[in-house]
Amino acid sequence: MTAEIITVGDEILIGQIVDTNSAWMAQKLNAIGVGVVQITSVHDDLHEITQAFKLASERSAIVLITGGLGPTRDDITKKALCHYFETDLVLNISVLDNVYALLNKRNIPVGKSNELQAWVPKNCTVIQNINGTAPAMWFEKSGVIYVSMPGVPFEMKGIMEAFVLPEIVRKFSLPSIIHKTLMVVNIPESILSNMLNDFENNLPPHIKLAYLPHLNTVRLRLSGKSDQQKKLEKDLREKVFELRQIVKENIASEGDKNLAETIGENLRKRKQTLATAESCTGGYIAHLITSIPGSSEYYLGSVVSYANQIKEEQLKVSRSIIHKHGAVSEAVVVKMAEGLRKTFKSDYAIATSGIAGPGGGTLKKPVGTVWICVESEGGSFTRKFMFQGSRLQIIERSALTALEMLRRLMNDFPID
Amino acid sequence: MTAEIITVGDEILIGQIVDTNSAWMAQKLNAIGVGVVQITSVHDDLHEITQAFKLASERSAIVLITGGLGPTRDDITKKALCHYFETDLVLNISVLDNVYALLNKRNIPVGKSNELQAWVPKNCTVIQNINGTAPAMWFEKSGVIYVSMPGVPFEMKGIMEAFVLPEIVRKFSLPSIIHKTLMVVNIPESILSNMLNDFENNLPPHIKLAYLPHLNTVRLRLSGKSDQQKKLEKDLREKVFELRQIVKENIASEGDKNLAETIGENLRKRKQTLATAESCTGGYIAHLITSIPGSSEYYLGSVVSYANQIKEEQLKVSRSIIHKHGAVSEAVVVKMAEGLRKTFKSDYAIATSGIAGPGGGTLKKPVGTVWICVESEGGSFTRKFMFQGSRLQIIERSALTALEMLRRLMNDFPID
Numbered sequence: 096m097t098a099e100i101i102t103v104g105d106e107i108l109i110g111q112i113v114d115t116n117s118a119w120m121a122q123k124l125n126a127i128g129v130g131v132v133q134i135t136s137v138h139d140d141l142h143e144i145t146q147a148f149k150l151a152s153e154r155s156a157i158v159l160i161t162g163g164l165g166p167t168r169d170d171i172t173k174k175a176l177c178h179y180f181e182t183d184l185v186l187n188i189s190v191l192d193n194v195y196a197l198l199n200k201r202n203i204p205v206g207k208s209n210e211l212q213a214w215v216p217k218n219c220t221v222i223q224n225i226n227g228t229a230p231a232m233w234f235e236k237s238g239v240i241y242v243s244m245p246g247v248p249f250e251m252k253g254i255m256e257a258f259v260l261p262e263i264v265r266k267f268s269l270p271s272i273i274h275k276t277l278m279v280v281n282i283p284e285s286i287l288s289n290m291l292n293d294f295e296n297n298l299p300p301h302i303k304l305a306y307l308p309h310l311n312t313v314r315l316r317l318s319g320k321s322d323q324q325k326k327l328e329k330d331l332r333e334k335v336f337e338l339r340q341i342v343k344e345n346i347a348s349e350g351d352k353n354l355a356e357t358i359g360e361n362l363r364k365r366k367q368t369l370a371t372a373e374s375c376t377g378g379y380i381a382h383l384i385t386s387i388p389g390s391s392e393y394y395l396g397s398v399v400s401y402a403n404q405i406k407e408e409q410l411k412v413s414r415s416i417i418h419k420h421g422a423v424s425e426a427v428v429v430k431m432a433e434g435l436r437k438t439f440k441s442d443y444a445i446a447t448s449g450i451a452g453p454g455g456g457t458l459k460k461p462v463g464t465v466w467i468c469v470e471s472e473g474g475s476f477t478r479k480f481m482f483q484g485s486r487l488q489i490i491e492r493s494a495l496t497a498l499e500m501l502r503r504l505m506n507d508f509p510i511d
Numbered sequence: 512m513t514a515e516i517i518t519v520g521d522e523i524l525i526g527q528i529v530d531t532n533s534a535w536m537a538q539k540l541n542a543i544g545v546g547v548v549q550i551t552s553v554h555d556d557l558h559e560i561t562q563a564f565k566l567a568s569e570r571s572a573i574v575l576i577t578g579g580l581g582p583t584r585d586d587i588t589k590k591a592l593c594h595y596f597e598t599d600l601v602l603n604i605s606v607l608d609n610v611y612a613l614l615n616k617r618n619i620p621v622g623k624s625n626e627l628q629a630w631v632p633k634n635c636t637v638i639q640n641i642n643g644t645a646p647a648m649w650f651e652k653s654g655v656i657y658v659s660m661p662g663v664p665f666e667m668k669g670i671m672e673a674f675v676l677p678e679i680v681r682k683f684s685l686p687s688i689i690h691k692t693l694m695v696v697n698i699p700e701s702i703l704s705n706m707l708n709d710f711e712n713n714l715p716p717h718i719k720l721a722y723l724p725h726l727n728t729v730r731l732r733l734s735g736k737s738d739q740q741k742k743l744e745k746d747l748r749e750k751v752f753e754l755r756q757i758v759k760e761n762i763a764s765e766g767d768k769n770l771a772e773t774i775g776e777n778l779r780k781r782k783q784t785l786a787t788a789e790s791c792t793g794g795y796i797a798h799l800i801t802s803i804p805g806s807s808e809y810y811l812g813s814v815v816s817y818a819n820q821i822k823e824e825q826l827k828v829s830r831s832i833i834h835k836h837g838a839v840s841e842a843v844v845v846k847m848a849e850g851l852r853k854t855f856k857s858d859y860a861i862a863t864s865g866i867a868g869p870g871g872g873t874l875k876k877p878v879g880t881v882w883i884c885v886e887s888e889g890g891s892f893t894r895k896f897m898f899q900g901s902r903l904q905i906i907e908r909s910a911l912t913a914l915e916m917l918r919r920l921m922n923d924f925p926i927d
Contacts (some may be wrong), residue, residue, distance in 0.1 A: 377801025
């Protein structure tokens with residue numbers, strides 16, 4: 096059983112927004128055993144939309160469509176659906192009720208464009224959208240299911256979870272697809288691939304391995320497909336075990352957990368706390384940590400010390416040290432971590448200071464120079480890095496590297 | 512002149528990564544006057560890849576392909592290219608030199624899988640990749656250009672900017688495509704659409720208007736296409752002026768500038784400073800602000816006060832106030848802003864305190880309850896919000912709302 100995703104909207108094709116819907120939908124479909132064959136983004140153009148419907152329906156039995164259902168005139172998905180199914184729009188009273196209820200609740204007057212949302216193709220089954228005025232629409236024709244949903248992510252997600260995914264599970268007898276992911280830190284993809292050569296050669300045909308590199312990490316993904324779920328789970332567990340034997344401590348986490356989650360779990364288990372002092376990372380480490388639900392249990396907070404004055408006053412780094420070594424230096428980053436841990440009384444501290452660019456670099460300290468210190472009662476690591484890339488990339492690399500240093504410190508793993 | 516983008520890789524179709532490359536490429540292509548007709552994501556599958564090449568080449572004269580060029584065996588784009596162009600791989604010595612130079616510089620030993628990167632289809636023109644080992648490849652056949660590039664974003668971007676975009680400009684005589692974007696804050700899409708009804712009816716056929724809603728903002732995008740660039744620029748300037756007359760102060764910025772940039776420009780011009788005290792937003796406001804190059808000129812820093820102890824010690828919020836009103840309260844958020852501005856001596860202060868969830872909500876203060884205070888010598892706003900959505904959405908909405916409140920405070924605009 097395979098599906099296709101079609102996203103409609105000029106905003107994707109002129110690059111004004113990134114299509115995050117498709118990745119989410121693909122994840123959910125894979126989890127219920129439906130492979131996604133193709134994702135297609137098309138213009139708000141009648142011919143292109145209907146052509147995409149046609150091609151998708153030739154390859155897959157499920158076609159999920161998002162976007163182009165807004166109340167404004169650039170949105171033409173409904174027109175395209177009518178054209179494709181050779182039908183007309185009819186007024187659906189329950190949708191109209193929903194439009195009124197929703198807008199009244201938000202104190203927004205109902206205009207003509209809102210009322211138009213209640214007109215839907217005659218041959219569809221309406222799926223109510225409790226988060227917005229545009230309903231989703233379910234069509235079946237010649238053995239193919241088409242579902243048209245709004246492009247607003249949380250509206251689409253609500254509809255998928257409440258209705259579309261359960262309905263697909265109910266309708267079809269689906270095989271098990273299981274993915275297991277291991278996050279490997281600090282081994283380049285090509286070296287990892289050499290390490291895993293024998294492992295790959297010995298994989299059974301129903302299990303595949305993929306490498307997903309991102310900054311200083313490579314996620315290894317094992318994907319298995321089978322009608323026998325129990326056996327598949329066992330096979331994958333064994334393969335994960337084998338991978339752990341080969342890659343060892345460079346495996347930072349299992350599953351789609353990121354470093355902040357892994358560290359958070361560890362801190363919670365040990366009932367320990369963390370604080371951060373961020374200069375060049377500018378709050379990004381704090382954001383990564385506080386994005387994790389429940390982080391207030393172990394995360395005390397951060398001092399984002401962009402100005403030197405803050406380093407002095409909040410972190411007790413003496414002016415003379417900043418003056419002597421410069422703000423981006425080993426001496427300052429160590430003092431930041433020490434001052435932080437003293438003030439916040441945390442078990443662990445992370446401090447960063449660097450030049451994220453594009454300005455501010457010098458010959459001696461070019462853009463990308465970043466000092467990171469992770470500290471605890473029991474020990475510390477302080478390292479200098481020369482990161483490359485844009486301002487945001489340098490911030491991101493610094494933050495992830497700092498988290499990985501902390502993971503190693505917490506687990507008594509060495510840093511080379 | 513139109514182009515298509517094809518991204519190759521299972522990781523997109525199982526939803527493990529979000530395709531950010533396509534949006535970036537589409538932006539750059541539009542900027543040089545090449546419209547993108549379709550974006551297609553396909554599996555690492557020979558038949559599907561070549562089929563996508565074929566369909567794209569029937570619609571467009573430029574086909575840009577990313578992904579599937581890594582050193583690991585799940586990557587098969589080169590095999591698909593050979594199959595499609597009915598040719599074989601040959602060893603390219605200059606690519607081999609680049610592979611050795613690059614890996615030596617990074618102290619990575621060259622393995623067999625790295626050397627395979629230097630084998631390219633016989634009929635291609637190699638484009639060197641200075642940021643990675645996989646070269647890009649330029650093909651021409653039956654009047655269609657195909658360029659295959661690595662999927663790693665900064666490698667692809669380097670190749671696009673240094674070679675592919677200039678070469679397309681050189682080869683074709685392209686019309687001007689100009690986009691003008693206005694960011695509108697705090698007006699729902701449907702109301703905005705009613706306000707702009709006459710404006711839309713009076714648009715000339717070569718200019719189109721699109722609505723791009725995201726959280727509390729709607730970006731209005733005017734797109735014009737013409738062979739007469741000067742006239743097009745003038746037409747669009749006039750339309751932007753008309754829009755400004757209608758939407759007035761709810762236009763937060765022009766261009767693709769975000770709120771943090773707009774505020775930053777304003778602060779820099781006035782030589783004023785900003786500091787933030789973040790509880791529920793957990794450093795995200797600091798991150799948005801420090802993502803802007805040059806923000807160290809006006810941004811002093813942040814206290815991310817996740818623990819109450821930090822609110823007391825760093826922000827001088829008295830324990831009794833926290834005890835009496837709770838951490839998520841008007842009294843505390845006002846004290847946070849005041850304490851912050853006193854300590855940091857900044858012209859402006861932003862403070863947030865709320866419950867981002869999913870845990871921590873109560874009947875009286877459910878998840879999504881957020882207090883925000885923006886403060887300056889001359890005045891302040893303090894407001895309570897009830898945001899909906901996931902933890903990350905509540906964090907994001909809170910941060911953007913805080914920035915918008917600051918923008919209004921800085922410009923003496925009212926808040927309803």
